[in-house]
Amino acid sequence: MGRSISPFYAASIQFNPRLNRREENIDALYEVVRRAAESGARLIVTPEMATTGYQYRDRKAIAPFVDTIPGKTTRRFGEIAERYGAYIVLGMAEADPETGLFYNAAALIGPGGVLGKYRKLHLWAAEETWACPGDLGVPVFPTEIGRIAIMICMDAAYFETARLAALRGADILAFPTNSSGQTVTLLQDRARSNGLYIVGANRSDTEEGFRMVGASALWSPRGELLAATPYRADPEQKRDEPTWIAARIDPALYANPAKERLKERRPELYADLLLHRGSWGFPADPPRRIAVAVLQYEPLPGNKAANLEKVRKLLGKAAFPDSGQRLIVLPELSLTGPARGLPKERIRRWAETASGFTVREMGRLARMYRASVVFGLIERRGEALYNAAVLLNPEGEIAGIYRKAHLEAEEKRWALPGNELPVFPTEELGRVGLMLGEDALFPETAGVMAVNRADLVVIPSAFREGTGCERVRYPGQAAEPVGMIPWDTIARDVQSPVVVANFVGTPYRLQGRGSVYTPRQDGESTRVWSASGEREEVLVARFRTLRERGWFNQEKLNATRRTAFYKPLVFPEGTFPPDL
The missing domain is CATH 3.60.110.10 (Carbon-nitrogen hydrolase)
Structure with missing residues (x-):
């Protein structure tokens, strides 16, 4: 597959939505996604819960702001995907139309519409009050630019999520997140040990006392940091304006030593x-x-x-x-x-x-x-x-x-x-x-x-x-001793x-x-x-x-x-x- 796909650019959107303002968030997010697509990005990843904000106390509080997949929100962003031939991973709160249950989800939207969705498997405390755990596993979606999988924030703390994506043939792992630091600091090893490009998109503000540190980033299958926004752990730092970064994805690296190493696994021992x-x-x-x-x-x-x-x-x-x-x-x-x-x-x-x-x-x-x-x-x-x-x-x-x-x-x-x-x-x-x-x-x-x-x-x-x-330290991350991967990751x-x-x-x-x-x-x-x-x-x-x-x-x-x-x-x- 890698030999038949030309190199392209992927973009990570760093965006800070506001609670209870879905329509305003969608308008602002639409504009920054449009600019990234207009600049030539073929893959664009937004943060977790990018249309709604994150901290909702219960189902009643978030109910006015959820949407189906496909639905109104995905149709709106589908306009960009169709116009520019792009693929967009959109973090959002999903309502299942058949059951009425809510999920912390991400939609994959291509030039022809919604290709699929992912529902967060490993929930954190903030969404346990309203979201059901994901029930779709870790699907992988074939596209013209490669096979794309998705994991969301806390999923990265469990090695199994990225590993499942790799075993199912993923080339790129999209990572919408609202990370306070734990999960974004695991991405280098998740990329390197599974032979995946990872495109992570985070927020850089504080919501209801919860600080999100930025450090949106793109990682190569070798564990190289291709592009990143600063790591901003100080809650006193001002709210960032929406921004995006991009890096070149080389499909020739879809085949790599880490992918070959998957053949050496010992499943009978696991x-x-x-x-x-x-x-x-x-x-x-x-x-x-x-x-x-x-x-x-x-x-x-x-x-x-x-x-x-x-x-x-x-x-x-x-x-x-x-x-x-x-x-x-x-x-x-x-x-x-x-x-x-x-x-x-x-x-x-x-x-x-x-x-x-x-x-x-x-x-x-x-x-x-x-x-x-x-x-x-x-x-x-x-x-x-x-x-x-x-x-x-x-x-x-x-x-x-x-x-x-x-x-x-x-x-x-x-x-x-x-x-x-x-x-x-x-x-x-x-x-x-x-x-x-x-x-x-x-x-x-x-x-x-x-x-x-x-x-x-x-x-x-x-x-x-x-x-x-x-x-690798993110720009702005504290200058303290850093470990070697994979051994540092094993401890975690x-x-x-x-x-x-x-x-x-x-x-x-x-x-x-x-x-x-x-x-x-x-x-x-x-x-x-x-x-x-x-x-x-x-x-x-x-x-x-x-x-x-x-x-x-x-x-x-x-x-x-x-x-x-x-x-x-x-x-x-x-x-x-x-x-x-």
């Missing part, structure tokens, strides 16, 4: 995504105060003794506090280093059983430092080899072994994939989820850990330059701390940046501790595992998931088991 594990019968673990030492070094290939000595020297520099639980995290394949390109027989010689040299030596370190330890090794089970991560308790006993489920192409030459995504219960750390390397590129892995209430996620890695990238998708260890150097240009991410109570960012990208060092950080407060946390995430619509993540569409 069934837990369909569980709805709210607060019923699931008491939270008590919070733990944890001090973690993240070790970062350049491995000597296959030299277990020399690499072990590096580990010991780094730990000698770690200043653990006297109180709290201790955790030591090493990179993937900790004492051998990566095995890329090596003969399979040499890799087999490096392999060990779960009672071998590496486990014994790490057990000694666990007892010496009274710490839990997570490390990686080439595990031998009979004739089979696995890329494995091992969790030891402070007594040096094995608390869990995870075998990497998502292998990179080179690893498939020597390793079998694991067939579980476990979360291990421990006395010291709570419930611990383990990933390895490329697992982080599959958001389903984090989703399973969220469902199974991981208190902590640990990711030994050996990632190269280009595997991750820094989270699981709503628990994430610890990543990585090597530096080697001919593979390993990227370093061992780090710790903890979700903030505001839901809009993570706190980040990070090592360098090139030095051997130990990073020590202290954090708490459970966030009981805050408007968004793991319990609320699980309570508000819309699992009935997630089946395509686990089963190819049209082949669902009849009992699901």
